[in-house]
Amino acid sequence: MLAETLLPNGWVHYLLGGLLIGGGTVIIYLTTGITAGASTFLESTLSYVSGQSRFQQYRFRASRDWRVVFTLGIVLGGAVYGLAFGEFGWTTDVQWWRLLVGGVLVGVGTRLGKGCTSGHGVCGVGSLSETSLLNVATFVGIAIGTAQIVAALGVSP
Structure with a gap:
């Protein structure tokens, strides 16, 4: 009864999402040795366009290409979900x-x-x-x- 109250739309999609997020972070860590937190994505992306020394650190420049791909995957994943399940737009x-x-x-x-x-x-x-x-x-x-x-x-x- 409590599960139905807390999770009225079920729990399976939460489990699937958690497994995908966890699996993605494991793959990133195993292939790059870098933790996949999202806050560094902005800093590494700004290294493309900003001349400030803060954004030109080696750690940002060295990982910026895969971080941009990862960030695009987050956005595109949401778009694909929205299109697949008809839940697209401002919610x-x-x-x-x-x-x-x-x-x-x-x-x-x-x-x-x-x-x-x-x-x-x-x-x-x-x-x-x-x-x-x-x-x-x-x-x-x-x-x-x-x-x-x-x-x-x-x-x-």
Whole structure:
């Protein structure tokens, strides 16, 4: 009964998605020796167009080609899913400016947390990194608290 309440659309597609994400990160790590967190993708991509020394570090330039392909795969994977299941397009009622502010806050958090939620949550927890375990616990705790505050204030999209 609880599973039906928490997962009204079933659980199989979550399992499949998790296996694909986990398998992809394992393949990337085994073939490159690099953890597949998404926050480094932006920095390595900016190495193509920015002359700033921060983005011209060897670690960004050396891995930028496969990171661009990986990032395109994330976007195209979502598009293929949307086309295959007819769930394509804008799927939120959240106002654009709230998404923008949220994106900026996520970016700041990524810099402060020395990585993104996907890097810490998938790769860091998978390797039992103490930093990642602490960061994920912080992410989840803050998310739960924020959701409770927003719900209590009656904020809607």
